[in-house]
Amino acid sequence: MEIDLTTPALLFSAISLIMLAYTNRFMSYAQLVRALKEQYRANHSSVTAAQIANLRKRLYLTRAMQVTGTGSLLLCVVSMFFIYIQLYLVSIYIFGLAMVLLIISLAISVYEIYISVKALEIHLNDMDE
Structure with a gap:
């Protein structure tokens, strides 16, 4: 099976949009x-503590999403390089990765x-009390 330069390039726009969404998500988490x-600091409530714990987990997941997404984009470029130097089999495996x-x-x-969604449930449950 042989691929050309356009095959890995197809993922560029998709990965770029996904990375933009991940960055926007990260920025909202920072706020x-x-x-x-x-x-x-103002009020040591258990609800706020639960929200902070949930947010910490979400931040780590967002970092993992960004790292794997960036790795995917990087490997697409590497795959294109291997296509350019006509190492097609290697490029196919790298593109698969x-x-x-x-x-x-x-x-x-x-x-x-x-x-x-769990974080929002914590917030909504606090309103019910």
């Missing part, structure tokens, strides 16, 4: 961390969304 820190990293990044994203 939330600052707000929760001030809230926790790039797709695996992208799948892992998306799976982590789904898990992080699940945890984000």
Whole structure:
């Protein structure tokens, strides 16, 4: 099986958009961390502590999503280089690995969304009390 330069290049736009979404998510978490820190200093509530613990986990997951997404993009470029120097078999395996990293990044994203919903549930349960 032979691939050409356009095959790995197809993932560029998808990965770029995903990375933009991950960066926006990270920026909103940074704002939330600052707000929760001030809230926790003012009032040491168990709800705020639970939110902080949840947010810490989400930050680590976001970092893992960004690392695997960036790794995927990097391997796409490496794959293109190997296509350019006509090492097609190596490029196919590297491109396959790039797709695996992208799948892992998306799976982590789904898990992080699940945890984000838990954070909102904590917040809503606090309103019920």
